[in-house]
Amino acid sequence: xxxxTMTLDPGAVARLAADVTGPVLQPGDDRYDExxxxxxxxxxxxxxxxxxxxxxxxxxxxxxxxxxxxxxVAVVATGxxxxxxxxxxxxxxxxxxxxxxxxxxxxxxxVGPAARMQALIDAAAENGLAPIxxxxxxxxxxxxxxxxxxxxxxxxxxxxxxxxxLAAEIVTxxxxxxxxxxxxxxxxxxxxxxxxxxxxxxxxxxxGLVPVTRLYGGAxxxxxxHVDAVLDVYRRLAADAPDELTxxxxxxxxxxxxxxxxxxxxxxxxxxxFSYLGSAADGERIADELRAAGPRLVDxxxxxxxxxxxxxxSDPVDPLPVYELSTMLREFPREAADALVAAAxxxxxxxxxxxxxxxxxxxxxxxxxxxxxxxxxxxPFQCFVGAAGEPGMKDALRGPLEGLLAALAPWSTGEKFxxxxxxxxxxxxxxxxxxxxxxxxxxxxxxxxYDPQNLFRINHxxxxxx
Numbered sequence: 001x002x003x004x005t006m007t008l009d010p011g012a013v014a015r016l017a018a019d020v021t022g023p024v025l026q027p028g029d030d031r032y033d034e035x036x037x038x039x040x041x042x043x044x045x046x047x048x049x050x051x052x053x054x055x056x057x058x059x060x061x062x063x064x065x066x067x068x069x070x071x072x073v074a075v076v077a078t079g080x081x082x083x084x085x086x087x088x089x090x091x092x093x094x095x096x097x098x099x100x101x102x103x104x105x106x107x108x109x110x111v112g113p114a115a116r117m118q119a120l121i122d123a124a125a126e127n128g129l130a131p132i133x134x135x136x137x138x139x140x141x142x143x144x145x146x147x148x149x150x151x152x153x154x155x156x157x158x159x160x161x162x163x164x165x166l167a168a169e170i171v172t173x174x175x176x177x178x179x180x181x182x183x184x185x186x187x188x189x190x191x192x193x194x195x196x197x198x199x200x201x202x203x204x205x206x207x208g209l210v211p212v213t214r215l216y217g218g219a220x221x222x223x224x225x226h227v228d229a230v231l232d233v234y235r236r237l238a239a240d241a242p243d244e245l246t247x248x249x250x251x252x253x254x255x256x257x258x259x260x261x262x263x264x265x266x267x268x269x270x271x272x273x274f275s276y277l278g279s280a281a282d283g284e285r286i287a288d289e290l291r292a293a294g295p296r297l298v299d300x301x302x303x304x305x306x307x308x309x310x311x312x313x314s315d316p317v318d319p320l321p322v323y324e325l326s327t328m329l330r331e332f333p334r335e336a337a338d339a340l341v342a343a344a345x346x347x348x349x350x351x352x353x354x355x356x357x358x359x360x361x362x363x364x365x366x367x368x369x370x371x372x373x374x375x376x377x378x379x380p381f382q383c384f385v386g387a388a389g390e391p392g393m394k395d396a397l398r399g400p401l402e403g404l405l406a407a408l409a410p411w412s413t414g415e416k417f418x419x420x421x422x423x424x425x426x427x428x429x430x431x432x433x434x435x436x437x438x439x440x441x442x443x444x445x446x447x448x449x450y451d452p453q454n455l456f457r458i459n460h461x462x463x464x465x466x
Contacts, residue, residue: 012069016049017163019061021054022058024049027108037319038082042389042394043082044391045085045087053093053096054097056169056171073092074090076094077195078116084461100115101123108209111141113203114142117133117141119305130154130168136315142202145193153275155363157277159208160374161258165205166181170201170203171266180192191446193373196459212277215304216304217275219300222293222294223269223297226270232337234290245278246273248272250272251340252353264299272290279301283301316388326405327383327416329412339408344404350404351389354384355385357383365380375439379415385404417434
């Protein structure tokens, strides 16, 4: 973070404030810190000015203000996903733009840029429908979807959330509002679905919904002494899994804190995440194979409404400083499982709090009807590692995190999934590894056409050519 924020012409800021309906704040103003805060407390932001956008016109005014002064633009919605400090940027906070409209007959939803996934899940459920949602449902629908949108319940059956986008409205770097779909500006429509916020501010997204209301799912937690037996069953079930079944697991080292369930406090546990869209009877039969691997510390796997999806992974809800890395895997054989246990199992002392293997495959491995920039669809697994600490621990925790990924290097593709790019993945090389080479070259070409100034660079940036 810079120690001093750049000075903007007071008259220009006053004119910007007169042009927008939301607040326009600078360092030292009341509510500035609140307006610039993001979920990951490892990052701080000292934006030159923050615009609390309440309308599309507010967004346009802020983008034009930035473009006229060649200032970078940072976009904040729910606060999740921030990876680069927005120092000296024009920050646009769109949290006030969180509308949701359901068209039950068309099986679609149109959402604002800050609509939260749980709100969309609940609204769609009233009509017997569901969006493609991720493991954390307090995140924004738009940001989740623009990064691909991996669902731990619906993905293997229905594909990525990005595959279900029907249309978008986006304020591009020239300040224009464009309505795009497969027929109108198809190149830009292809790019935004997978390139996150590199091409502007998406102010409206229309997505398809699917007819899902329930699943057989939940979480099983095992003690460390049962790791080998559970992983043997996991690998066997994952290898033969129908598209309706999604399995992942995580090694957890949770603190002895009151918010942690008592059986899991201050100890190592193996968290198996289970989701099955078939019948409860068939789901129970599959789940019982895992239960036979050993006694559970906690077992919540049962028939459940889709509205309760977040309970499967139980991702953190409150802001905290986190440090994370990931890699895609070409396979997860017994040797990989053994290497993971040796590097991060119950007998290892490590600062890494979470080591996770997520299952991909199924519909996630198939191309969508309308192509998009989401890549690496052939990878069957992903390894994701994370640590919680204090602000300023990025360098200290990088070694332990990279060490765990190194243990799985023989099975790693070296590629990354866009939604899981983190503050360690802001180099050009890291971002490029989230795309196929031909797709990345096309993204650079489109970035050059739509954002030659690279205004939208406070992100996992795809720079323009030259």
